[in-house]
Amino acid sequence: MASFILSQRKKTEKSRVFFKNALNFSLLVFFFLPQSGVNGHWGFWAHKRINRLAVFRLPAEMQVFYKKYIDYLSENAVNADKRRYAVEGEAERHFIDLDVYGESALAVLPKHWKAAVQKMGEDSLRKHGIVPWYVQTAASQLTAALREKNTARILRISADIGHYIADAHVPLHTTRNYNGQLTGQDGIHGFWESRLPELFAEGYDL
Template sequence: MMKKIVPGILTVFFLLISLQKVQAWGFWAHQRINRIAVFTLPPEMLVLYKKNIEFLTEHAVDPDKRRYAVEGEAPRHYIDIDHYGENPFNVVPELWSDAVQKFTEDTLQAYGIVPWHISRSYSWLVSAFREGDVDAILKLSADIGHYIADGNVPLHTTENYNGQLTGQKGIHGLWESRLPEVFGEGYDYLVGKAQYLDDILDEAWSGVREAHYALDSVFNFEKILTEQIGSDQKYSFENRNGRLVKTFSKAFCTSYHDMLDGQVERRARISILRVGSVWYSAWIDAGQPNLKELIKKVKKGKKGAENKDEKIEEEKENNGHKLKIIDRESSDLLGMRDVHEMLFGECEGHGMGVGHGHGRPNKPHTQTAQGQKEGLWPLRMRDL
């Protein structure tokens, strides 16, 4: 059994490493959007969001890390709206139930569900605010920021997402990663204050429409410029981490960026404002809970838990063996039965797919001689 599971863990591990290398600059853009969105919020929310800005920044990329590991995650990042014809926005119902009735859920999942998933994530965020669940508030805020940003990218709204249908392979990375890499530091990110949105689903669809209507420029300008400049000047080699990597030349990027006339910057700015406004609206719809008091309660609860769960060493005679009772964090390891949960954490309740380990009885552990000696029951691969 171990021989089967260990390679699986290693495969997932190296997949995540390679994924991070491939999407490193895309990660940068998502992290920048979440980070700056914090500063659109009112003081009543900054007490929580600014205090946790590093978490919101770092975890802005969690949905991308899950794309190839969690079933059902990928369609949440895009919608191939052009699959539905020349006038898709007149064809596809905005309400999920109406769209399912018209096209079936399988079809919708096959071609992307980003606007609907933004709306669903929003309802979860409102619930987290109402329940005073700080961990859920922060996690859901980081996630929804990612989905909103994706929904504002033109190439996340088409079946020709990487130019593979028009002989323009690589255009996705060019627009979403290379251009922000070269020019992003010079963008104007001052977008003003977050605004209350009374219809999140409508706002999500607005982002998709705006992005899709910009798609012709993305493809046409790249094609025109490639014909003008030639393939030999389109690419160059750059040294990255001691390796020569083929990439779009800075000369090509500069010309393309100029032709787009600020399009990438505009999409980034509107993404920032939308992310902040969605966070703000969720807080409003939850009744504007006092986040400062909520933080105090969390701190007080954690302090009490730490005092209660301090490491206790208690010697008991148990068939001639000494049994050591250890702290809660160590004992929690015994509850992890699923390799996926061990690598990624629990998924249930946050739109990450099927939960792991819930509703299943815990398997009894057999205490080994080594476990008795060290005072704990080791987590064994066959128990996962």
């Protein structure tokens, strides 16, 4: 009986450690990106590369799972972009116009969605982008999927959340002047996110 109880305790502890490390795939991508030496929004090629490389930044016990599906995470890193113009409410998950909120958006915007809605109004928030709050939503969804051991859902959310956090690191996804249209630099968005990574990725410190 004692050995059985000890065995169950060990299993519980392993599960606790796993979920502690697995806050979610997005946060791991988040910590990976600042160290990569690459700052900006990404086209299809770069999104796939970011999700793929992020797997190798995971804790060892999570790599066992995610490495088996690394091709899926890479190929499906662009699903969120494919939905942008087909699914209502998708586009606003990719950006936030921080300059709308004055000199310090951090001082103005509440961290949690409900508080932000109460203060700013939902329509206004969605108009100017909701990526920080949607990452929180996706993180909760991923945590639930991990607890349920729902592999298909884990992979789908992991691929998406890597995309959203990559977008959140894009200077051009944090301003109303997202394509240089206000400063006579039309087209700079695509040049930054797609062409530059494709041309110079081999020289990046990844």
